[in-house]
């Protein structure tokens with residue numbers, strides 16, 4: 472899939488802009504704080520997902536403007552031109568596809584897909600399990616609408632169960648209610664864990680290949696899904712694990728097992744990358760995971776996702792830069808950078824400049 476154009480109004484520091492990326496590589500250059508990442512973020516929002524910067528929707532409209540942001544795009548997917556309009560304002564984040572009725576933006580899932588590469592992704596290896604769960608969740612929400620609804624339902628039930636656990640001692644019917652929650656949580660948890668495990672094994676294959684290519688086969692990447700409810704994803708088994716943790720749950724005042732506590736273990740030559748990986752190995756692992764994410768999208772959708780590379784090239788050494796650029800292949804890539812020398816090397820790319828929220832094409 473390719474983004475053909477995007478018209479941005481009242482988004483972050485971009486009062487008004489029109490962007491026509493190249494079908495291959497487009498470079499957005501500009502100094503820090505000018506709005507380059509904001510532009511990528513606006514493109515990412517066309518997927519219907521929440522911002523990759525993990526901020527609240529209400530922080531997205533221009534704070535000096537009307538409080539309403541609109542993103543109008545034309546893109547090519549499924550063999551035809553399509554349109555997505557996303558608005559963010561007092562009605563939340565809504566979207567319409569091909570001029571249809573206005574719906575919640577999340578209902579766009581699977582229509583337009585992006586993979587973002589950003590320096591913060593190093594947290595995928597170094598950060599807490601929450602970072603890795605967010606990575607899987609963001610990806611699965613884009614490609615599997617069923618996953619998104621399961622995750623919503625799970626989060627809702629979990630919040631209710633946790634509220635109950637907090638003051639269970641004062642509620643005489645608490646145990647009966649906890650039984651009801653645990654049963655319903657187990658069903659949704661089973662579905663979530665099944666999706667995640669299959670995503671994780673696909674990632675392992677694709678990221679393993681990418682990792683070997685970058686490291687020249689000297690190192691082996693592997694990974695696994697670490698479930699707090701054991702290795703069996705059957706709802707009855709998960710239910711058994713959840714009820715077995717009732718004592719802990721009550722003591723802690725929150726739900727101690729389930730997909731909200733699971734993790735991905737990333738390994739290099741069999742050792743956890745978070746603990747033993749060098750900076751270079753960790754960077755390579757992140758790069759490999761992101762390329763694998765793009766590969767999964769490609770396999771699932773039969774289309775290349777749009778790649779958004781935010782300031783990452785400056786973080787990579789020459790050989791990794793070259794590897795990444797070669798891997799972009801036929802995909803549409805939109806790359807931001809501060810370093811103007813980079814552009815001279817990328818002579819084929821279209822170049823745009825971002826300055827103070829104003830986007831212009833360099834001729």
Ligand SMILES: Nc1ncnc2c1ncn2[C@@H]1O[C@H](COP(=O)(O)OP(=O)(O)O)[C@@H](O)[C@H]1O
Nearest residue numbers: 483484503504505506507508509530532533534
């Ligand atoms: N909601 C908002 N309204 C107006 N300006 C914003 C908003 N959110 C962020 N900004 C501004 O956007 C700029 C940062 O843009 P960013 O895209 O992160 O820069 P960079 O070019 O370094 O990637 C800052 O000047 C910040 O004040």
Ligand SMILES: [Mg+2]
Nearest residue numbers: 507508781782
């Ligand atoms: Mg930036």
